[in-house]
Amino acid sequence: MNTSSATALAHPNIAFIKYWGNRDNALRLPVNGSISMNLDGLFTRTTVTFSDSAQADSLLINNKQVYGPGLTRVSYILDIVRGMANTKEKAEVSSENNFPAGAGIASSAAAFAALALASSRAANLTLSEAQLSVLARRGSGSASRSIPAGFVEWQMGQSEADSFAFSIAPADHWNLVDCVAIVNAAHKKTGSTEGHALAGTSPLQNARVEDTPRRLEICRNAILEKDFEAFANIIEHDSDIMHSVMMTSTPPLMYWQAATVGIFHEVREWRSKGLPVGYTVDAGANVHVLCLGEYAKDVEKRLRELPGVSDVLVAGTGGAAKIIS
Numbered sequence: 001m002n003t004s005s006a007t008a009l010a011h012p013n014i015a016f017i018k019y020w021g022n023r024d025n026a027l028r029l030p031v032n033g034s035i036s037m038n039l040d041g042l043f044t045r046t047t048v049t050f051s052d053s054a055q056a057d058s059l060l061i062n063n064k065q066v067y068g069p070g071l072t073r074v075s076y077i078l079d080i081v082r083g084m085a086n087t088k089e090k091a092e093v094s095s096e097n098n099f100p101a102g103a104g105i106a107s108s109a110a111a112f113a114a115l116a117l118a119s120s121r122a123a124n125l126t127l128s129e130a131q132l133s134v135l136a137r138r139g140s141g142s143a144s145r146s147i148p149a150g151f152v153e154w155q156m157g158q159s160e161a162d163s164f165a166f167s168i169a170p171a172d173h174w175n176l177v178d179c180v181a182i183v184n185a186a187h188k189k190t191g192s193t194e195g196h197a198l199a200g201t202s203p204l205q206n207a208r209v210e211d212t213p214r215r216l217e218i219c220r221n222a223i224l225e226k227d228f229e230a231f232a233n234i235i236e237h238d239s240d241i242m243h244s245v246m247m248t249s250t251p252p253l254m255y256w257q258a259a260t261v262g263i264f265h266e267v268r269e270w271r272s273k274g275l276p277v278g279y280t281v282d283a284g285a286n287v288h289v290l291c292l293g294e295y296a297k298d299v300e301k302r303l304r305e306l307p308g309v310s311d312v313l314v315a316g317t318g319g320a321a322k323i324i325s
């Protein structure tokens with residue numbers, strides 16, 4: 001039996017300028033560019049083993065065998081890799097997260113970044129960072145941003161090959177910390193793949209997309225110049241715009257809970273009194289509260305005292321996806 005194996009590690013990321021809606025759903029080509037930072041300390045570790053004796057692809061997540069749509073989505077990436085490497089060998093994929101599922105951290109970004117890196121290396125392909133980002137994007141759009149290090153921009157691109165992410169500043173450029181306030185959501189949320197497909201039904205989506213270059217520029221400059229006030233204002237503005245689109249889609253998507261909105265008010269109040277904090281929310285009810293590193297302990301404590309907050313996860317800025325064996 002011949003086997004070829006590789007293990008990769010990738011961090012999830014939090015978007016500051018959001019990706020919402022595709023111009024091509026199958027290829028996951030976005031309607032707008034986005035900016036994010038990787039989350040240090042949280043990771044997915046994935047091992048891919050191609051074998052000439054395996055009958056079919058298999059997937060193990062946190063030691064549990066996965067079948068159905070989860071496995072199909074992984075095989076879709078493996079098929080692309082097999083096409084590039086000119087092989088028909090099936091693979092065993094084993095993946096672990098060190099952050100709890102349903103903790104308000106999008107696990108698909110770290111998962112598909114680690115899968116892209118591990119599977120291409122196991123197939124003996126040497127891909128550039130941009131090619132890896134494109135491959136990860138095919139599994140989950142935001143995964144394209146978990147390939148490069150630190151602060152990352154995903155350019156929408158003109159085509160399949162140039163819609164990839166790149167680092168705009170390394171992880172140690174700015175000591176930003178994400179305190180994720182976990183709010184227990186009462187309803188099952190609509191997944192992002194389904195959500196992207198609904199974005200175009202909102203009459204607000206065109207305005208959001210047309211205005212994105214302006215928001216990208218403000219956010220990019222705020223990060224490069226370490227201007228926290230400008231940064232906090234633009235991430236809140238961008239998050240609110242995306243949720244306005246979600247709420248006005250058909251059918252409407254309402255991700256916020258009462259506690260989510262409660263945190264918005266607190267964060268703005270704290271900022272008006274001089275605490276460097278700002279919020280952003282993905283496709284869920286949990287609130288990512290960004291702050292300067294030296295205030296993280298204080299922010300975490302304040303968040304834990306708020307009604308409806310069941311836990312707080314704290315993460316600094318993380319590095320690139322990497323091969324670990």
Ligand code: PMV
Pocket residue numbers: 014015017018019020034106108109140141142143192193196282283
């Ligand atoms: O990569 P997806 O399909 O899970 O979409 C991510 C969507 C948001 O998290 C809401 C925004 C973003 O840019 O990460």
